[in-house]
Amino acid sequence: MTALLDRLGIALPILQAPMAGVSSPAMAAAVSEAGGLGALGLGAAGVAGAQEMIAHLRKRSDRPFGVNVFVHTPARRDAAREAGWIERWRPEFARFKAEPPARLDEIYTSFAVDDAMLAMLLAERPAVVSFHFGLPDAARIAALRDAGITLLATATNLAEARAAKAAGIDAIIAQGWEAGGHRGSFDPDAPDDRLGTLALVRILARQADIPVIAAGGIMDGAAIDAALALGAAAAQLGTAYVATDESLADPGYRAALAGPAAHHTTMTRVISGRPARCLANRFTAIGADIPAEAIPAYPVAYDLGKALNAAAKAKAEPGFGAQWAGQGAPLARAMPAAALTRMLAGEMRPRPIG
């Protein structure tokens, strides 16, 4: 356990989940300054935006931090499906006196094919780069490793963890079923065993032969203790940081997280095209009965999802937001990110040294 923390350059076994669109340089800096590993989600930013976020973070902290990139298989376009998707949601847009987009775009470039992002990361050399949705090719992994960067990858099962180990990844983010936001499965269309955090972390700790960072449902020091008891070297917390002052979550998202909606999250693919855990809201309810075959590929579907949310928000309807949250949502606490990080550490049981 200590070996991985030393490698990551952190004192506390606490990683802030990167959360593209929700985390901020101020959040990441606060977590790193408090002794955890702050992180930026770069998957939704272009290269210039990503580099700017890194610069902002570095103005606030010179401690190690992580960045996360999306390594999804580039979208398989399907004109008929995309056109059908636009028409399916036209009545909802109409409720908000808006038109759906005329066409949908692949709004994010996968790191699997993004040479400019790779070059930027090799120039900036963050302490940690983490991969979500899959692994880049061997050349990209080698280039990042040769630059001295520690590499993490999300796995939702033993096969993904073993693939990551074989590819030279340093540690696994074991993402349990409880986790909020996008499920990191390498193939979103493959059968999913939906392993809960407790079962997944223990199976990987015993069978994957690579350091494990537990993620999914972890909201306080007791749950971090539980993750360590399961054999994890550290825990990654996302939803806990959504509620912090430095989060980019909008007021509707914060209100939902703080209210009774927090008790009901659901795994949905209608918002973005990939399964992701969201606070149950109008968007997830309308989408509940839509078969996966009708939904455009990630992130093409997300182009419409973002437009629909913008139209709804303009009419004061918050229920179409990508209000990602894990099953621990009822335990979220609104406070500054540094204070939360210190509180988490204080809640942990004292551990024997060595």
Place this chain on the structure above:
Amino acid sequence: MTALLDRLGIALPILQAPMAGVSSPAMAAAVSEAGGLGALGLGAAGVAGAQEMIAHLRKRSDRPFGVNVFVHTPARRDAAREAGWIERWRPEFARFKAEPPARLDEIYTSFAVDDAMLAMLLAERPAVVSFHFGLPDAARIAALRDAGITLLATATNLAEARAAKAAGIDAIIAQGWEAGGHRGSFDPDAPDDRLGTLALVRILARQADIPVIAAGGIMDGAAIDAALALGAAAAQLGTAYVATDESLADPGYRAALAGPAAHHTTMTRVISGRPARCLANRFTAIGADIPAEAIPAYPVAYDLGKALNAAAKAKAEPGFGAQWAGQGAPLARAMPAAALTRMLAGEMRPRPIG
């Protein structure tokens, strides 16, 4: 934590899950003799069979033990649905040169309406009675409490836990999404938040104000430590005991649990009529696309499921068994139940006293 163990009369924070059809008096006695709480599943036995099981156990041990009863809403019969169900499976029976049953029966009596079972339990006075699928009425709870019996109830969410507390239950079995066998939801047709064990146990420990016993995916001492870190007073293990010598699991079930199938469990309602986690097998695969509306109520559907398994087994096909298992199945260890109980205790981290 110690208060509940004292109440249960056990030294170790380990409960053996009752597992109707899989547990045995020999298993329960072995666990109780080793310092945990052994348990019998009475839900599938008539009153006479249940009393006989208790007598067998008592011949082997005078330590405290538990018994579990099913408190499902008695089945709503639907002749058309049941006839359709029989016809749907006729081709599978034909593959095994067998006929499906001409009609289906409600093969188990719910404890909610079983006065004879109540009278037997009041006469036998096991130390613990646990309820699955719901709660009996106030008079039955009062009668059992007045007999000095400690009462446990399964809950899969905060609302069920609060209902159990309000009804006078002594402690909750917090059954996470990982758990094998029948999901204990009070209403199988209500929306299910599918809370993972880690999230569920922590939410109940912080918000339910009643002692919690963690269940789902717990297979070794490290996972028991994790459950205690989450605030549980004890852990209940089922799948771990399926693999023990005293288990009634048949050879096909044991082979599946010991092989690669253990990595793939699935929540299915085709076998019994209620959602239950099973090793992925031929039955669950064929049933994967059947809508809930087509399936007869529990336990009426189970009448057909058991007949189909019998027909398949007679032709050496093990893939139609109710091979219940939790997501921790890859970590199961075949050994005597007493040895497993002692091993679990030995694997736990030494804990501070008091």
